Amino acid sequence: MASNGGDPPMVVTVTGAAGQIAYSLLPAICAGRMFGPTTRVALRLLEIPPAMTSLGGVVMELTDCAWPLLASVTATSDAAEAFAGANAAVLVGAFPRGPGMERAELLAKNAGIFKAQGAALDAGAAPGCKVVVVGNPANTNAMILSHFAPSIPKKNISALTRLDHNRAVAAVAAAVGAPLGDVGGVCIWGNHSSTQYPDVTRATVAGKPDVNVVEVMGGQQALSETFIPTIQKRGAAIIAARKMSSAMSAAKAICDHMASWVGGSDGATVSMGVAGAGEYGIEAGTFFSYPVTCTGGEWSIVEGLTVDEASRKYIDATSQELQAERSDALSVLSAAAESKL
Amino acid sequence: MLARSAAAVAAAASAATRPSMASTLLRAGPTAGAPGGRSLAAVAKKDLMPPLTVAVTGAAGQIGYALLMRIASGEMLGKDQPVRLQLIETKQGMSPLKGVMMELEDGAFPLLESVKGTSDLEEGFGDANFSLLVGAMPRKQGMERSDLLSANAAIFADQGKALSATAAPGSRVLIVGNPANTNALVAAANAPDMLPEQFMAMTRLDQSRAEGMIAGKAGVDVKDVDRVIIWGNHSATQYPDVSHARIGGRWAKDVIKDDKWLTGDFVSKVQKRGAEVIAARGASSAASAASAAIDNIRDVHLGSKKWQSIGVLSDGSYGIGGGLWYSVPCACPGLHYTRVKGLPVDEYSASMMNATEAELVAERDAVRHLLPSSYDAGVPLQKLVALKEAWDANDKARIQEASKSLPARFQAAVKSALSS
Numbered sequence: 001m002a003s004n005g006g007d008p009p010m011v012v013t014v015t016g017a018a019g020q021i022a023y024s025l026l027p028a029i030c031a032g033r034m035f036g037p038t039t040r041v042a043l044r045l046l047e048i049p050p051a052m053t054s055l056g057g058v059v060m061e062l063t064d065c066a067w068p069l070l071a072s073v074t075a076t077s078d079a080a081e082a083f084a085g086a087n088a089a090v091l092v093g094a095f096p097r098g099p100g101m102e103r104a105e106l107l108a109k110n111a112g113i114f115k116a117q118g119a120a121l122d123a124g125a126a127p128g129c130k131v132v133v134v135g136n137p138a139n140t141n142a143m144i145l146s147h148f149a150p151s152i153p154k155k156n157i158s159a160l161t162r163l164d165h166n167r168a169v170a171a172v173a174a175a176v177g178a179p180l181g182d183v184g185g186v187c188i189w190g191n192h193s194s195t196q197y198p199d200v201t202r203a204t205v206a207g208k209p210d211v212n213v214v215e216v217m218g219g220q221q222a223l224s225e226t227f228i229p230t231i232q233k234r235g236a237a238i239i240a241a242r243k244m245s246s247a248m249s250a251a252k253a254i255c256d257h258m259a260s261w262v263g264g265s266d267g268a269t270v271s272m273g274v275a276g277a278g279e280y281g282i283e284a285g286t287f288f289s290y291p292v293t294c295t296g297g298e299w300s301i302v303e304g305l306t307v308d309e310a311s312r313k314y315i316d317a318t319s320q321e322l323q324a325e326r327s328d329a330l331s332v333l334s335a336a337a338e339s340k341l
Numbered sequence: 342m343l344a345r346s347a348a349a350v351a352a353a354a355s356a357a358t359r360p361s362m363a364s365t366l367l368r369a370g371p372t373a374g375a376p377g378g379r380s381l382a383a384v385a386k387k388d389l390m391p392p393l394t395v396a397v398t399g400a401a402g403q404i405g406y407a408l409l410m411r412i413a414s415g416e417m418l419g420k421d422q423p424v425r426l427q428l429i430e431t432k433q434g435m436s437p438l439k440g441v442m443m444e445l446e447d448g449a450f451p452l453l454e455s456v457k458g459t460s461d462l463e464e465g466f467g468d469a470n471f472s473l474l475v476g477a478m479p480r481k482q483g484m485e486r487s488d489l490l491s492a493n494a495a496i497f498a499d500q501g502k503a504l505s506a507t508a509a510p511g512s513r514v515l516i517v518g519n520p521a522n523t524n525a526l527v528a529a530a531n532a533p534d535m536l537p538e539q540f541m542a543m544t545r546l547d548q549s550r551a552e553g554m555i556a557g558k559a560g561v562d563v564k565d566v567d568r569v570i571i572w573g574n575h576s577a578t579q580y581p582d583v584s585h586a587r588i589g590g591r592w593a594k595d596v597i598k599d600d601k602w603l604t605g606d607f608v609s610k611v612q613k614r615g616a617e618v619i620a621a622r623g624a625s626s627a628a629s630a631a632s633a634a635i636d637n638i639r640d641v642h643l644g645s646k647k648w649q650s651i652g653v654l655s656d657g658s659y660g661i662g663g664g665l666w667y668s669v670p671c672a673c674p675g676l677h678y679t680r681v682k683g684l685p686v687d688e689y690s691a692s693m694m695n696a697t698e699a700e701l702v703a704e705r706d707a708v709r710h711l712l713p714s715s716y717d718a719g720v721p722l723q724k725l726v727a728l729k730e731a732w733d734a735n736d737k738a739r740i741q742e743a744s745k746s747l748p749a750r751f752q753a754a755v756k757s758a759l760s761s
Contacts, residue, residue, distance in 0.1 A: 024410060027628050031416055057621030058628075063557065064614065065632040066549035068564035166449035174446070181451045234447065241440030248410045249447035256449075 009040035009071035011126065013086040015117065016093025016135065017045035017075070018055040020244060024251035025090065026058070030067040033255045034088075035262060042072045046082035046093070079120035086125045088262075090254055091117060091145070094135020107140060107325065108332045114141045115336070118148025125149075128297075131157045132257055134250065138192045139273050139287040140325040146275065146287075147333065154285070155298070158261070159273025161196065161289035163246070163253035164188045167234050168198040171227060175217045182206035187291035187302075188271040189280075189311075190318025191325070196289065197314035198231040202305065220310055228314070265294040272299055279303060280315065286322055392423040392454045394509065396469035398500065399476025399518065400428035400458070401438040403624065407631035408473065409441065413450035417635045418471075418642055420452075428458045429465035430476070462503035469508045471642075473634055474500055474528065477518025487707045490523060494708040497524040501531030513641065514540045517634055521575045522652045522666040523704040529654070529666075530712045541641070541678075542652025544571040544579065544668035546626070546633035551581040551611045555588070558607070559596050565589045570670045571650040572690075573697025574704070579668070580693035581611040585684055604689060644675030651678060658682050659694065660723065665701045728755070 012029060014022055022045075028034065029041055043062070047055045055075045062073050076082050083089065095109035114133075121131065129152065133142040138159035146157045165188045173180045185204045189197040200223065203213035214220065217227055230237075238246040260270050269291045278284040279301050292299040307315065395412055399405050405428070411417065412424060426445070430438045438458045445456050459465045466472055478492040497516070504514060512535075516525040525542040529535070548571045556563035567587045572580040583603055586593035597603060610617075618626040640649050652668040655661040658680055659669070671678040686694065709716075724746060731739035737759070744755040 023628055024407070027407065027411065027632060028414070031411065031414075033414060033416075054622050057618050057623075060614070060618050060621060061626050061629040063553040063563075064546065064550040064618075064626065064629040066552045066556075066563045066566075066636075068562075071562070163447065167447045170446045170449045179451070180449050234443075238440055238443055238447070241443055242437060243440075246444050246447065248406060248441075249444040252410060252414070252448040252450070 007040070009042040010035055010087045011042045011044060011085045013044040013046060013082050013089040015046040015082070015089075015091045018047045018051040018058055019092060020247040021092050021134065021250045021254075023058065024247045025092070025254055026062060027065065028251055028255050030062065030065065030070045032069050034258045036259075037069075040069050040071045043070065043074070044082045044084075044086065045073065045075045046079060047075070047077055048093070049077045052077055079116055080124060083117070083120040084124040086121070086129050088258060089121060089125070089129060089131045090134060090258070091131065091141070092134045092254075094141060097136070103137075103325065104328050104332070106137065107329050110135070110137070110141050111144050111329060111332045111336065114144040115148045115333075118145040121145070122149040122151050125152060129156060130258070130261055130297075132160055132254060132261075133158065133273075134160045134254060136192065137325060139289075139322060140329050142273060142287040143275075143285075143326060144329055144333065154275040157275070157287075158257070158299075159192060159287050159289070160250075160254060160257055161188045161192045161271045161273045162257040162260075163250050164192065164196055164198060164231060164234075164289075165271035166249065166253050166256065168200065168231050171231065172200055172203055172213060172217070175227075176205055176211060176213060178205045178208070182208075185269060187269055188289045189291075189315050190289050191322045192273060192289065193318075193321065194232045195314075195318040195321045196232055197311065197318055198228055199291075199311055199314075200227070201308055201311055224310070260294045261299060262297060263294075264296070265292075267293065269293055269302055274299060274301070276301055280305075280307060282315075282319055283323065286319070286326065288319065288322060389452075390419075390422050392425050393418055393470045394425040394427060394468050396427040396429060396466050396472040396508075398429040398465070398472075398474050399434075401430050401434045401441055402476065403627035404475045404517065404630050404634075406441060407627045408475070408634060409445060410448060410450075411631065411635050413445060413448060413453040415452045417639050419639075423452050423454045425454050426456045427465050427467070427469060428456065429462065430458065430460055432460045434476075435460055462500060463507045466500075466504050467507045469504075470512050471638055472504060472508060472512060472514045473517060473638070474514060474524070475517045475634070477524065490520060490704055490707045491711065493518070493520065493524050494527045494711040497527040498531045498711060501528035501535075504528065505532035505534045508535070512539060513638070515634055515637055516540065516542045516652075517630065519575065520704060522573075522668070522701055523708060525652060525666040526664070526705060527708060527712065530716045533715075537654040538677075540654070540666070541637065542575060542666045542668065543630075543634060543637055544575045544650045544652050545637040546630050547571045547575060547579055547581065547611055547614075547668075548650040549629070549633055549636065550614045551583075551607075554607060554610060555583060555586065555593060555597070558599075558602070559588050559593070561588055561596075566593070567647050568670070569593075569650075570648065571668050572694050573668055574701050575652060575668065576697075576700065577612050578697040578700045579612060580690070580697055581608055582690055582693070583607075584687060584690060585670075608693075640673045641678050642676060645673045648681055649673055649678065653678070653680065656680065659684075659686060661694070661698055662702065665698065665705065667698065667701060 059073050059075050097106050142157055142159040146154055168186050169183050173183045182205050185202040187199050200213055205211045271289050272292050273287050273289040275285050275287050276282055282288045291302040397405055442456050442458050480489050521542040525540045529537045529540040551569045552563050552566045556566050565588055569586045570582040583593050588596045648670040650668050651671045652666045655665045655667045661667050670681040728743040731743045744752050
């Protein structure tokens, strides 16, 4: 399609483009909920060959929506074509965990996918391309991707924990009876998995400085027994209720993640899975979810926060899981390098 | 059927059809509930408007799922407009609906003030300012068309009654569930305390599809395509009309220069697009249907510079028989819609428009027995014209003849006028 004069559109690559999350995400991107209501987008949709017919149907529907902001849509199963010139990439597609599948096997299967996509990003992405990895295990997949995309600065690669963050904020808002926008200071630490640590020890309610959120929510014990496990297992709860995993809320979180990153978080603390430099005792280079603020297109970890004893335990637990995933992933990668896969 | 032709209808596609008020789309600028921390750091409460209530039936279905996130994000009613969602499902649908409501919580939508789920129609439509009737009985294998019409008529009769009883005054209803036009007719006929204008049947999806195809053929951006019209029934007889369409201010027909395609492949492609998507996706077009519903309500509520095709109660314009929900082009100046009248209609268009009208008449006849006894189908224009001509000619025989086929109240009036 011809593009009108004016600024060139943002090239956005989405993988797993015929899947459930993408079906909720793509209309949100086209409606301007990721980059704002005046930024045009050019979509590059990547799928595996068996899903290309279905993807064709998705492309038909996108055309049928007559989006003013959608400059063009390309559907492909070729990673190089998908990532060429990308200004932003949302990596939704990943190998799903089958019943009885061990973590090592899951990592091995995903290593193959994220290696190929990392290489394609490395070769073709536009300078400054921002990447968010959604497909699980998100943090470790981000690490693998980064390993195979050495020309992409680590700071431009992230894992999605904004969904967990949004869930935590919503739960706090409901518990204290405040509007969502009034709740601040919540963050997610660690791995986007059931070891994540949703931290409300520093939560605040706008206009109510005397409200102690932890107290209102029943104290540390209630947090440990109820709130934290609820957030950690929310994904499974959604699957149990819907018989499908969360697509709509994931898509919203992806838009929020990118919008904060690109457009700034306006001073608010949000959560992103990023490679730190050793903050809070986490090994440098681990893709770990931290409290961050975003400005000028960059994230920065909020430093100097007090981490109480209970929090430290949670943070250490999730860090340990990530280190285990990381070492599994590294051994998969070195085995692959040896057998020249 | 009244034959329409350019000679019979005055061409006045200018001042009369221009929106009378300045209209704007969603204003550019940071959107609440989206970029940056604004999604979590509030638009200050004092800057937000009082909430509007949106009811959605079939809320746990595919289209509902695609709709709800976008309504909650502020895309439908505006970036400063908080919404209350009331989600209506059948009893069987209440369980999956719970999962959807959990996801709406997890979405942390600042504009979403509350979410309620129910299988009780009056509760679900209570104080609703906008109702999207998405849920409908799907066609099952072996089902005759008349069975489908009757089954849906029962559903939409109940919904019309409930809306009339509890929806907010002046509320707008968009019927998406098929057969949309006849479902709208049935709902409106069963809503004695509402005006027919409040009920709209959705043909916006067909319009957007047509615009996309025209843009593709012409090699332009879809936003430069305007005034593509969908006439008639949201079905295979719909007529996608480009005779008034414009591309970047030029007549689309002059840009595309392929009348054969425009009256052939293009028309059948738009008519069959739904089936094409199902064949590719293995599922029907939920995302694009949801998008059309959002666009339809947004443009009526917030106004639009472009014409919108909406299935509305015919008022005799273009010789369309009364009492039908028939898609026509509308202008949307904000808060309401007005029909675009007086467009010249060529021979080809007339035949296409007649065909889709015939189908709508047949659909209405198939459900007539399910309409309330007080239902008045309205009087076709040509019958009134015939009566008037007979009256002007002072021809008693013709007057008797003309009034024979009119409703009782007309006959009584004619009788009383003749005897005075």
